[in-house]
Structure formats: structure tokens, C-alpha cells
Amino acid sequence: xxxxxxxxxxxxxxxxxxxxxxxxxxxxxxxxxxxxxxxxxxxxxxxxxxxxxxxxxxxxxxxxxxxxxxxxxxxxxxxxxxxxxxxxxxxxxxxxxxxxxxxxxxxxxxxxx
Amino acid sequence: xxxxxxxxxxxxxxxxxxxxxxxxxxxxxxxxxxxxxxxxxxxxxxxxxxxxxxxxxxxxxxxxxxxxxxxxxxxxxxxxxxxxxxxxxxxxxxxxxxxxxxxxxxxxx
Numbered sequence: 001x002x003x004x005x006x007x008x009x010x011x012x013x014x015x016x017x018x019x020x021x022x023x024x025x026x027x028x029x030x031x032x033x034x035x036x037x038x039x040x041x042x043x044x045x046x047x048x049x050x051x052x053x054x055x056x057x058x059x060x061x062x063x064x065x066x067x068x069x070x071x072x073x074x075x076x077x078x079x080x081x082x083x084x085x086x087x088x089x090x091x092x093x094x095x096x097x098x099x100x101x102x103x104x105x106x107x108x109x110x111x112x113x
Numbered sequence: 114x115x116x117x118x119x120x121x122x123x124x125x126x127x128x129x130x131x132x133x134x135x136x137x138x139x140x141x142x143x144x145x146x147x148x149x150x151x152x153x154x155x156x157x158x159x160x161x162x163x164x165x166x167x168x169x170x171x172x173x174x175x176x177x178x179x180x181x182x183x184x185x186x187x188x189x190x191x192x193x194x195x196x197x198x199x200x201x202x203x204x205x206x207x208x209x210x211x212x213x214x215x216x217x218x219x220x221x222x
Contacts, residue, residue, distance in 0.1 A: 033209065042117070042199065042212030058209060090156060098203035098210050099144045099163070104156035 003027055006091050006105035013112055019078040021108050023091030025071075029103075031094045032074040034058075034066065036087040037107075043090065049074055050097070081112045115139050115204045119213035126220050132187040134216045136200030139181070143206060147174050147185050148199040150215070156199070159185070190220045 003026030013019050023032060031050055035043040035058075045058030047066040055066050063085060065077045078085055091105040116139045126132050136145070147159040160167050160174040162183075167174050171190075176183040187194055197217050201210040 035212075040214070042214045043201070044212070045209050048209055088154065092156075097207040098146075099161070099207065101158045101161050102146065102148075102210070103158065104148075107154050107156075 004091065004093055004103055004105045006089075006108050008108060009106065010109045011111070013081050013110070015082060015112055016080050019081050019110065021076045021089055021091075021110070023074040023076070023093075023105055025074075025093045027093060027095075027103070028071060029093040029095045030071075031097050032068065033092040033094075033102075034064075034074065034076045035090045035092065036060065036085075037090060038087050046076065046089075078110075081110075083112050086110060086112045115202075115211055117200055117202055117211050117213040119198075119200050119216050121216060122214070123217045124219070126190050126218070128191060128220055128222045130190050130220075132190050132194075132218065132220075134185045134187075134198050134200075134218070136183040136185070136202075136213055137181055138202050138204075140204055141178070141181070142202045142204055143208075144203045145176055145183050146201045146210065147183075148201060150197040150199060152196070159198075187218075192220045192222050195219050 005024045007022045033048040034046040049055045049068040089108045092102045094102045120135045150156045171188045173186040197215040199215045200213040
């Protein structure tokens, strides 16, 4: 299995608090992605990174920021969590982008109350 | 808007049946992925293809570029195949994947 770890796996937080989710990889893959998965929707891209300090927005980036200071870590931050950000969050990695196989983390279930 | 449509949304089959899941997309693509998500939530890549056909065990993925359509086939289905199967495409170059909503498969013994 590809070495990709998400933390935490579960989190309950209050509206208005900041939250940071971490994705850590041991594969030295260039591309890292953050998705959210909600009922009735396919996986939707929040942000992605194509190298250290190189990031770009996805389809549903409002309310989220990311940082990648090292190849192995990609952080997703909710600056002020809202109930609409209750979701399951997946991190994924790939070596050369979408034309190579993607590997997914186990997901983080975030509940904002 | 570039879209990915999967059918059916839900599928129930008897063990041993041949299963087909379909994926259609709106414009030309550079790559198509099939993924599997088990009830525990983990997502696993099954295939990545841009033309032709790939086979792995009882799973077969095909793509027809002209018709903008891909199929995932499962031969001799088994209850352990019960999962959500997800199609995802990149519409050009290295643009991020766009995902279908998934097909939920239940295989009954």
C-alpha cells in the first residue's frame, strides 16, 4: 500500500474554530490533492499542490486554505469552520498528476457543530 | 461544464452474475480512472486508461474515445465486490480529475 496517512481520522469541532487536517506521504510523489465527499456529490477538489509551495484552487476552495512546505506534508486549514464544511475529507497523491495512478488516504470525518 | 455521468446509480446482483457499470463524459479526455470505495470508506485505484482495454483478475475496463464512454465489467461477481465504483476523468492535459457520483453495487450470495 502507498504510504499516505491522514490525521486526525475523526474530529468534532465547533462553528467558528480553526481546524487543520494533515496529509503525510512517504512516496515522494509530486502531486497532492484534498477532496471532500458529501452525499449526492462525487468527490470534489478543494485544493491541490504540484510541488513544494506550489498550490492551486479546486472547485470548492472557498473557506479553505492549504500549505505545502515539505514534499511529504500537505495541510488543509479551515480558518473558521462552518456547518457546511461537515464532510469526509480525502487526501490523494500521484507521481505525475492525473495521467498516473492516484493513491488515497483513509479519509477524515469532520463534524462541525 | 465538463461532466461525468455514471449509470446505474445503484445495482444489486446475484453472486456469479456478470456486471457492467457505465461512465460517459461530455468532451474529450486525457485520462480516465476507475476507483473502488468499500463500505469502510477507503478508496482504491482500479484502473487508469486513455484508450483500449485493461484487465486485472475478474475486472475489465474498456474505453471508447469516439463515443466518450467507458465501462467497468466484473465477471463472476462475489459479495466481496460490494462497494461503490467511481469513474473520474481529466478533461485536458494535467487538469485535476472530475469525479462521477459513483455506482453502489451490492452482490448477494
